[in-house]
Each structure stands twice: as structure tokens, then as C-alpha cells.
Amino acid sequence: MKHYAMVIDQSRCVGCMACIAACVQENQVPFENFRTRVLEITKGKFPELRTEFRPELCNHCDNAPCVMACPTGASYKREDGIVMIDRDKCVGCKACIAACPYDARYINEEYGFADKCTFCLHRLKKDLEPACVATCIGKSRIFGDLSDRDSEVSRLLAENESRVRLKAAGTKPRVFYIKRYPTKK
Amino acid sequence: MAISRRNFLKCAALTAGGAVLAESPFVRAGAKAVIKKDIRYVPSFCEMCFWRCGLIAKVEGDRLVKLDGNPLHPQSRGRLCAKGQSGMGLLYDKDRLKTPLIRTGKRGDGKYRKASWNEAYSYIAEKLTAIRKKYGPESVALFAHGSGGAYMGNFMEAWGSPNHSHPSYAQCLGAREVAFTLTFGQGPASTAERYDMANSRVMALFGSHLGENMHNSHIQDFVDGLGNGTKLIVIDPRYSTAATKSSMWLPIKPGTDIALILAWINIVIKENWYDHDYIAKYAIGFKELKEAVKNYTPEWAAKKTDLPKHQIVEAIRELGRYKPNVLVHPGRHYSWYGDDTQRGRGLAILNALLGTWGRKGGIWLPPKVNLAKLKKKIKYPKPKRDSLAYGDYPFSSAGITTEVRQATISGKPYPIKAWFVIGTNLMKTMPAPEITKKAIDNLDLVVNIDLMPTDMVMMSDVILPAASYLERHDDLAVVTQKNAGIAIRQPVVKPWKDVKPAWLIANELCAKMGLGKYIEYKTLEEHMREKAKLWNIDYDKLSRVGYIPIPDSYHPYITEKNQPKFDTDSKKIELYSSALDDEDMDPVPRYTHHREPPAGSFRLIYGRSPVQTFSRSINNKWLWELKNDNAVWLNADIARQMGIKNGDKISLINEKGGKSNVGRVKVTERIRKDCVYLIHGFGSTSKRMTMAYGRGIDDTQMMTHYATDPICGTNGLRVNFVKLLKES
Numbered sequence: 001m002k003h004y005a006m007v008i009d010q011s012r013c014v015g016c017m018a019c020i021a022a023c024v025q026e027n028q029v030p031f032e033n034f035r036t037r038v039l040e041i042t043k044g045k046f047p048e049l050r051t052e053f054r055p056e057l058c059n060h061c062d063n064a065p066c067v068m069a070c071p072t073g074a075s076y077k078r079e080d081g082i083v084m085i086d087r088d089k090c091v092g093c094k095a096c097i098a099a100c101p102y103d104a105r106y107i108n109e110e111y112g113f114a115d116k117c118t119f120c121l122h123r124l125k126k127d128l129e130p131a132c133v134a135t136c137i138g139k140s141r142i143f144g145d146l147s148d149r150d151s152e153v154s155r156l157l158a159e160n161e162s163r164v165r166l167k168a169a170g171t172k173p174r175v176f177y178i179k180r181y182p183t184k185k
Numbered sequence: 186m187a188i189s190r191r192n193f194l195k196c197a198a199l200t201a202g203g204a205v206l207a208e209s210p211f212v213r214a215g216a217k218a219v220i221k222k223d224i225r226y227v228p229s230f231c232e233m234c235f236w237r238c239g240l241i242a243k244v245e246g247d248r249l250v251k252l253d254g255n256p257l258h259p260q261s262r263g264r265l266c267a268k269g270q271s272g273m274g275l276l277y278d279k280d281r282l283k284t285p286l287i288r289t290g291k292r293g294d295g296k297y298r299k300a301s302w303n304e305a306y307s308y309i310a311e312k313l314t315a316i317r318k319k320y321g322p323e324s325v326a327l328f329a330h331g332s333g334g335a336y337m338g339n340f341m342e343a344w345g346s347p348n349h350s351h352p353s354y355a356q357c358l359g360a361r362e363v364a365f366t367l368t369f370g371q372g373p374a375s376t377a378e379r380y381d382m383a384n385s386r387v388m389a390l391f392g393s394h395l396g397e398n399m400h401n402s403h404i405q406d407f408v409d410g411l412g413n414g415t416k417l418i419v420i421d422p423r424y425s426t427a428a429t430k431s432s433m434w435l436p437i438k439p440g441t442d443i444a445l446i447l448a449w450i451n452i453v454i455k456e457n458w459y460d461h462d463y464i465a466k467y468a469i470g471f472k473e474l475k476e477a478v479k480n481y482t483p484e485w486a487a488k489k490t491d492l493p494k495h496q497i498v499e500a501i502r503e504l505g506r507y508k509p510n511v512l513v514h515p516g517r518h519y520s521w522y523g524d525d526t527q528r529g530r531g532l533a534i535l536n537a538l539l540g541t542w543g544r545k546g547g548i549w550l551p552p553k554v555n556l557a558k559l560k561k562k563i564k565y566p567k568p569k570r571d572s573l574a575y576g577d578y579p580f581s582s583a584g585i586t587t588e589v590r591q592a593t594i595s596g597k598p599y600p601i602k603a604w605f606v607i608g609t610n611l612m613k614t615m616p617a618p619e620i621t622k623k624a625i626d627n628l629d630l631v632v633n634i635d636l637m638p639t640d641m642v643m644m645s646d647v648i649l650p651a652a653s654y655l656e657r658h659d660d661l662a663v664v665t666q667k668n669a670g671i672a673i674r675q676p677v678v679k680p681w682k683d684v685k686p687a688w689l690i691a692n693e694l695c696a697k698m699g700l701g702k703y704i705e706y707k708t709l710e711e712h713m714r715e716k717a718k719l720w721n722i723d724y725d726k727l728s729r730v731g732y733i734p735i736p737d738s739y740h741p742y743i744t745e746k747n748q749p750k751f752d753t754d755s756k757k758i759e760l761y762s763s764a765l766d767d768e769d770m771d772p773v774p775r776y777t778h779h780r781e782p783p784a785g786s787f788r789l790i791y792g793r794s795p796v797q798t799f800s801r802s803i804n805n806k807w808l809w810e811l812k813n814d815n816a817v818w819l820n821a822d823i824a825r826q827m828g829i830k831n832g833d834k835i836s837l838i839n840e841k842g843g844k845s846n847v848g849r850v851k852v853t854e855r856i857r858k859d860c861v862y863l864i865h866g867f868g869s870t871s872k873r874m875t876m877a878y879g880r881g882i883d884d885t886q887m888m889t890h891y892a893t894d895p896i897c898g899t900n901g902l903r904v905n906f907v908k909l910l911k912e913s
Contacts, residue, residue: 012408014396014426016795017811021267024807025251032810042424046820046854047436051429135254135264137401138408182411182430 002080003147004060004119004174006133007156011179012140013053015040019132019141026120026131033106035117036132050181055141057132058083058104058117059165059173069099075114081174082121087113101169119143146174227677228255228731230662232331232654233268233275234798235353236260236400237376237662239731240269242655242677249273249655249678258732259402259666260377266399267796267811274805275653276678280875281636282650283682292625293644295872302685305647306697312630312646313344313698316602322346323570324602325630326589331608332659332674333634333651333687340691341605342565343703347572348601350584352614355899360519363580363897364529367762368537370752373515373548375665377402380514381741383409385546386507389418389500391442391532393516396426399795402666416507418500420445422790423818423862424855433500438491439788439860439903440522440779446531447776448486449501451478453538458505460540467751468537470761470772477761477773489776508539510546523892523901526580527774530762534774537758543749549741550749552669556720556735559712563703573598578898579768585898586615587891593624603630607651607687612640613800613866616888616902619843634690637804638873650684652676657686658709661716661727669738671720673713673727770896779892779904781859786906787819788860789837791884800866803877815864815881816851819909824852827909834912837861839887840905847912848882861907 015038023029023036036057043050060083067075067083074089075096085096090113097105097114105116120130128134133143144153153176156162160178225244230237231252239258243251252272256263275281285305290296300308316324322345327337330352338349353359362372373379382388383406395407411417411430419431420442428434437445453459454475464471487494504511513535519525541547573592574584593601604625612618625631625644633645636653659674680686685693688709695704706712717724727733740747753759766772782788796811797803803813817835829835831852837845846868856862867881892901 009412011430012412014404014408014430014795016396016399016404017267018265018270018399018795020811021270021796021807022265024810025270025273031806042429042853042855044854046822046857047424047434049424049429049434049854051424051855053426053429135266135270137264137266137399137404139405139412140408182417182432 002145005146006175007142011182012138015053022131022135059175062172065099066096069095271807274807286648328606336688336691343700347568350574350586354583355585359899360525364526368533382406385512387416387511394425398793422857441490444489447481451481459538463540468758473761509544521903526896531774543743552738554669576898581898590624607634610639610641616891652680652686656680667741670734672732782906789905790862791865794864804874815867816849818856818862820858838908841889845882
């Protein structure tokens with residue numbers, strides 16, 4: 001069984017937002033809603049500064065609060081790890097939005113269901129990478145199968161110290177962050 | 186009905202039939218039913234900016250639904266930036282020009298009536314004929330940017346005017362090309378730029394904000410370099426995106442770059458970091474250079490640049506240590522302070538001393554392409570008067586927009602009475618827009634060929650709506666990355682409404698003016714096929730795959746057999762430029778002091794957003810949702826002193842008291858105290874641009890003046906100061 005995950009090499013992200021545009025077009029995300037974003041966070045005092053570029057998206061948590069909070073069973077976890085929403089079951093109650101600590105979901109206002117990143121499951125089925133990964137100009141986003149020890153994601157996690165967002169929330173995210181800042185050589 | 190994607194999906198769901206709707210109220214089900222029929226994938230290349238990446242368009246029926254990078258094309262390598270991905274935002278922009286328009290009110294008040302193409306051409310013809318009679322054909326000028334410019338250039342040739350001008354020269358990279366041509370006999374550009382960033386050991390960037398200036402393969406190489414361990418040195422008054430990736434950030438005082446460059450040259454020579462064999466073999470003027478820079482010590486530079494001496498020394502030693510596999514990045518947007526050719530010369534000299542030209546990790550040599558030229562079937566008339574667009578500068582190498590503007594006002598050396606403008610929003614391109622307005626007042630005819638009702642388009646007498654890059658052919662493109670190849674632009678969908686491709690507009694104008702004998706081809710595609718045949722390229726295959734490489738063109742590095750050619754007077758790299766000396770210009774760059782902002786004022790620095798191409802894309806809804814404002818960067822300490830908080834409303838006041846739109850402030854540690862920064866291209870004054878109108882601050886409006894480069898006539902634009910006013 002596949003175990004999908006994304007590794008984000010922050011040192012390669014230039015905040016160009018190609019990933020967001022790709023996601024919006026690929027998934028026909030409604031205007032002014034987003035399934036992914038890129039944060040730019042600066043610390044320090046001039047001229048001793050460092051800036052982190054942090055792409056964010058649904059973490060496809062192994063211990064997903066949205067799935068637990070969903071009263072209708074619309075939000076569910078697939079065996080390959082992807083958290084999905086069954087649109088026919090979703091009543092738009094927003095319980096998942098309240099439960100998600102990562103602000104990863106929105107309501108499709110026109111049709112009333114909750115929506116979010118699917119790791120581009122429709123593309124995975126055609127052996128294509130998620131749209132954000134396929135177009136990432138800096139090759140900062142890397143996608144793959146953690147059950148395959150030779151995959152790039154497995155290798156990167158083995159070779160690098162990695163972090164997840166809000167580890168203390170106990171959600172067990174499947175989006176991992178490496179190299180928060182460029183190495184100062 | 187306005188065609189938004191959402192509406193389209195609604196229609197799709199409806200047309201898919203009641204059964205689908207009953208099955209699920211949701212859009213996906215409906216959309217899926219449509220997706221199954223008639224999907225085509227059409228390769229072409231992009232023009233959301235001018236990097237011109239290969240793309241693959243997914244078309245459903247007659248509608249474009251998705252744009253992806255073409256993996257075969259070396260400018261995109263399978264990836265597209267946010268702009269490229271959002272091409273449909275331009276294609277289906279409800280504010281796009283739809284038909285020809287003829288002005289009915291006063292210039293600039295926005296009143297137009299719809300016209301047929303023939304009416305529009307007749308209006309133009311009548312005015313042009315009168316101008317030719319009274320002033321001569323040379324009194325017509327062209328301002329051009331982008332692929333369409335070439336066809337209008339042909340029309341100008343046929344018409345008999347030599348006055349073509351390009352903002353990409355005087356307001357952008359002109360000085361760089363001149364500086365490198367004076368030094369190496371050639372600029373560093375190709376269809377990409379020839380910087381081997383992926384293989385560079387150490388790289389220095391002077392104000393070159395890579396990452397914010399999104400040029401696809403350029404950024405891919407830059408980040409690949411970072412991944413491979415390039416040590417990055419960034420010289421910039423602002424902690425730019427590139428600076429955040431650096432090992433050393435040198436927050437230089439704006440306008441003092443040449444001081445740092447001269448000190449670096451001096452250190453390279455004194456401390457023996459230069460590539461002796463390379464200089465001995467390929468360069469001349471080393472002795473004169475050494476003599477000219479000997480007094481530019483690091484102590485002196487530290488005072489001028491406001492940088493610590495140890496940083497200055499450390500940075501250049503790092504470059505020296507890893508030479509020649511290093512790069513002093515020449516940059517792209519050059520029009521800063523009016524001594525830009527000399528700054529470019531300094532950077533060129535540093536690259537020469539470090540031996541980077543033709544070396545791995547430096548500046549690669551152009552690919553070898555030997556393509557036959559089509560026999561010219563026509564001979565254009567020779568204009569009676571010389572072009573006035575080059576101005577009185579010894580090394581101007583392209584038409585200067587501001588020279589044409591000045592001649593339009595002064596009538597000297599001869600009057601300019603008509604402007605054709607294609608693909609450039611001059612009100613946001615040339616500094617001091619009030620001077621542009623004054624020039625326009627002197628004109629008998631203003632014609633704009635464009636896609637959107639931009640500020641400049643709304644100054645037209647006649648507006649000709651152009652087909653977008655997704656709806657037209659353009660001439661075959663020779664792509665020159667390390668490998669060369671041929672790329673095709675072809676329509677992925679039919680042109681919308683009543684728009685026409687620029688090549689056709691140019692041909693039809695020729696016909697209208699009785700210049701039919703200068704029309705080179707009936708359809709552009711026929712011309713493209715002819716070229717492909719001459720070049721032994723299978724046109725049909727090209728139109729299927731989008732890009733075909735030219736074999737054996739890869740020769741990026743110097744080897745015994747692959748020697749560089751320097752097309753200077755001496756056929757060597759000219760460290761000391763006798764060409765400049767002959768014109769009584771400094772043969773080795775010299776430091777000149779630029780005026781500094783008085784207390785309470787800030788130097789205005791402007792730049793780019795990775796999701797916008799100047800003012801061209803600001804009405805694109807899919808980019809608008811990513812970036813629809815250009816908050817002014819203000820140093821955090823200064824903000825505290827002024828009682829300004831992040832996100833506060835502010836306006837800028839220029840040196841003539843002109844006030845900007847009200848915008849927002851970004852209070853940040855990422856900028857020096859003596860300057861403010863904002864993204865160029867915002868603050869549209871065109872009410873027909875419904876997304877962009879009035880949003881953000883127009884940096885060009887804040888530029889009351891510019892400094893002219895005496896060598897090549899380009900405009901220094903970073904010489905303007907602004908005050909910041911808190912708004913409530």
C-alpha cells in the first residue's frame with residue numbers, strides 16, 4: 001500500500017506562487033479561495049535577518065481532526081493516506097473547518113461543500129504528480145511514497161532533519177518541512 | 186454574459202443534462218461530463234512575460250482550460266510560473282478590447298465608439314496621409330514591446346520612417362548590452378541569459394532580484410545552484426527574496442554600487458585574485474585598468490557604500506578563491522542612476538578578471554546556430570531623414586523612447602506627429618508621465634495596438650484590438666539556451682470577438698496605405714513553413730511537439746577547439762575601452778556621487794512581483810487574487826519614528842508635489858532607512874480595467890525626472906525622492 005507524503009525543501013522556495021496558480025487552475029478553485037499558500041516570515045533586526053518561505057497546504061494528517069469532527073462521514077482518510085471529502089455526504093456544516101488547526105479548508109460557496117487539497121488524487125491516478133509539485137519552479141515541493149524506501153521523499157527525510165506544522169497538536173501530518181533556512185556557508 | 190470560469194462550469198453542468206444534475210448538485214459531476222469530449226493539447230510559447238516559455242495548452246472544445254509547461258522546451262522544462270499558468274485570465278478577461286474603437290471625446294476622457302476595422306484603418310489612413318504631406322513620413326514613430334513589434338516595425342519600414350523605439354532598451358536593459366558589447370564585443374543575453382548559475386561556486390548579485398523577477402528557467406537555474414551549494418552574495422539596499430537565500434547580504438547605500446565595484450576590481454588586482462593566463466590570452470588594457478583603480482581602497486568604498494570594510498573584502502575574496510567558476514551576475518533592469526553603462530562596464534571587467542566568460546559556472550558561450558536567412562523578397566525604401574530615436578549619444582544601440590517623446594514636444598530635429606504603440610503601456614513605462622501627456626498633446630494621431638484598455642491605450646485616437654499569444658501565430662523562434670532549438674507559437678484557440686493578430690494588422694495597414702508591394706506574405710504561417718523548410722525542420726512535427734532542438738549547437742565552455750570570439754575593435758576583451766576614450770568618455774569606470782535624499786525624504790526604489798509583468802497583467806483575475814496591491818516597504822525604525830504601523834494607509838508625494846493614490850505601508854526590517862520600495866506597475870488610471878483601476882500606487886507617477894546615460898541614452902530612474910504621508 002502506498003503511503004503518500006510531501007516534503008518541502010524551504011531553502012529552494014522563492015515564494016513565486018506558481019504552485020498556487022497551478023492549484024487554482026488544476027482544481028478550479030473558486031475565486032479568492034486557496035488550497036495552498038506561501039508564507040514569508042522574517043525574523044531579526046536589520047541587517048541581521050533571516051526569512052523563511054513556507055508553502056502550506058492540507059497536511060493529510062494520519063490523525064486528522066477534520067475526519068473526527070465530520071458529523072456525516074463526508075471527510076475520510078484513504079488507505080494511501082490522502083484525506084478526502086465525499087461531496088455527496090458533505091452538508092457544509094463547517095465542523096471540519098473549525099477542527100482543522102492548519103486553516104486548510106474552505107467552503108465552496110456556490111455548491112455548499114467543504115473543499116481542500118486532495119494531493120491531486122485525479123492526477124495521481126494518471127501517474128502525474130500533484131499540480132503544485134509538477135510546476136514548482138524551485139523544485140521545492142517533492143512528492144512521493146514513504147512506503148518505498150528508495151523514493152525521493154524517503155531519502156530526503158532520512159538525510160535531513162524534518163519538521164511538521166504544530167507537532168504538539170498530535171495530528172501526525174504527512175507534509176514535512178526540511179531546510180527551513182538556506183545553509184549559511 | 187461575462188465568461189468567468191465559474192459561469193462556464195455552470196453552463197457545462199447545465200448542458201450536460203438533467204440526469205447529471207439530478208445525480209449530484211455539484212460542479213464536478215457536471216464538468217466531468219463535458220471533459221470527456223474533444224480534448225486537444227496544443228503546444229505553443231508564452232507571452233505573459235518575455236521569457237517566452239514553451240507551454241502546452243489543454244483545450245476543451247473551443248475553450249482553453251489549462252496551461253502547463255512543455256517539458257521539451259528549455260525555457261520552461263515542463264514548468265510554468267504563476268503568470269504562465271494564468272494565461273486564461275488574459276484570454277477571457279471581460280475587460281479585454283473586443284473591437285476597434287475610435288475616440289469621440291477629448292483625449293484621455295475615455296469616450297469611444299465602436300468601429301469596423303475598415304473604418305479604423307480609414308481614419309488612420311487619412312491622418313497619416315496628411316502628416317506625410319505636411320511633415321514627411323519620418324514624422325511617424327513606433328513604440329514597441331513584444332512579438333507584435335516586429336510586424337509593426339515592417340509597416341514602419343514600408344511607410345518610410347526610421348523612428349522605432351523600445352522601452353526594453355532605454356527603461357530597462359539597454360545599458361547592460363552596451364557595456365558588455367564595449368567590453369566583450371557582445372551582450373550576455375540570448376533568449377535566456379547566459380549565466381551558468383546552476384554550476385556556479387560563488388555568485389554575486391547587484392540589486393538583481395531573482396525570484397521576484399520571475400523568469401522561469403533563470404530561476405530554475407538559480408535555485409539549482411543554491412541546491413548545489415552556490416555561495417550567494419547579494420548587494421541590495423533591500424533584503425530581497427534573493428538576499429534571503431544569501432550567505433552574505435551587503436545592504437549597500439543606493440547609488441554607490443560603482444564604488445564597491447571599483448574597490449573589488451582593485452582588490453582582485455592587488456591581491457592577485459585575477460586569472461592571469463586568461464587575461465594574458467584574451468584581454469587588453471590591464472595596465473591602464475590597474476593604474477586607474479589603484480586608489481579605490483576598501484576603506485574608501487566602505488565610506489561611500491555604508492558597508493563594513495571586512496564585508497567588502499571578504500565577499501570579493503570569496504569570488505576570487507573559486508574563480509573562474511564564479512559569476513558576477515550582470516543583472517537585467519539597468520536604468521538606475523544615469524551612469525549605468527559604466528556600472529555595467531565595472532561588472533563586465535570583474536567577470537573578465539575572474540575569467541568567467543566561457544567558463545563553467547560563469548557566463549556560457551552562445552550555442553552555435555547556423556541558420557540560413559530567407560531571401561528578402563522586398564526592399565524597403567530608404568528614409569530621407571535619419572532616425573531621431575537614437576539621440577545624440579555615441580553608443581545608443583536601439584531607439585530611445587524618451588528621445589522620441591522629447592522630439593514630439595520640441596519638434597526638433599524634426600516634428601513627430603503620430604505615435605503607433607504596440608504592447609507597451611507608455612504611461613507606466615516612461616518616467617515623468619506628465620511629460621508624456623504633453624507630448625501626446627502635440628500629436629495628430631495616436632494609435633494603440635493592444636489587448637487591454639491600459640492607461641496608454643486610453644490616450645489613443647484609434648484603438649486596434651490585438652489577438653493574444655494564445656490566438657495567433659508568431660514567427661518561428663530560435664531559442665538559444667546552451668542548446669539551440671526552434672519553437673513555434675500557434676493559435677491554441679480561435680481569436681475572440683473582433684480581434685486580429687498584429688502581423689495581419691500590419692499587413693492590412695500596408696494595403697490601406699497603398700504599400701501592398703511591401704507585404705511579405707499572405708499568412709504568417711506560410712512564411713513560417715517556408716522558413717522551416719529552409720532550416721530542414723519538419724513543420725508539422727514542430728506544431729505537434731512545440732520545440733525541436735538544433736543538433737550539435739552545444740558549446741558553452743572554452744576549450745582548446747572552442748575559443749571565444751570578441752567582437753570589439755581589438756578583438757580582445759577591453760578592460761580599458763579605447764572606444765570610450767575616443768568619445769572622451771571614461772575608458773575605465775569612475776565613481777560619481779549621486780544626490781541623496783534630504784531629511785524626511787526617501788529614495789524611491791521599485792521592483793517586481795513574481796506574479797505580475799509590469800502593468801500588463803494587473804487586470805488578470807487569477808493574478809489579481811495572488812497580488813492586487815503594492816504596499817510600500819518602509820524601514821521599521823523609521824516607521825516607529827513617524828508613528829506609522831504596518832498596514833496603515835499612506836500616500837507618496839513626489840518632488841514636484843504630486844500625490845499618489847492612497848495605498849498601504851509594509852513596515853519591515855528588510856529595507857534600509859534611506860529608501861522606500863514598491864512593486865512597479867500598479868495604480869491603473871483606466872476605468873475600463875475594472876479589477877486594477879485605482880489599486881495600488883503608481884511608481885512611475887512618482888518619477889518626476891530621470892538621469893540620462895551620456896554613453897547610450899538610457900534613463901536612470903532611481904534618482905527620484907518621495908515623501909510619505911500618513912492617510913486616515
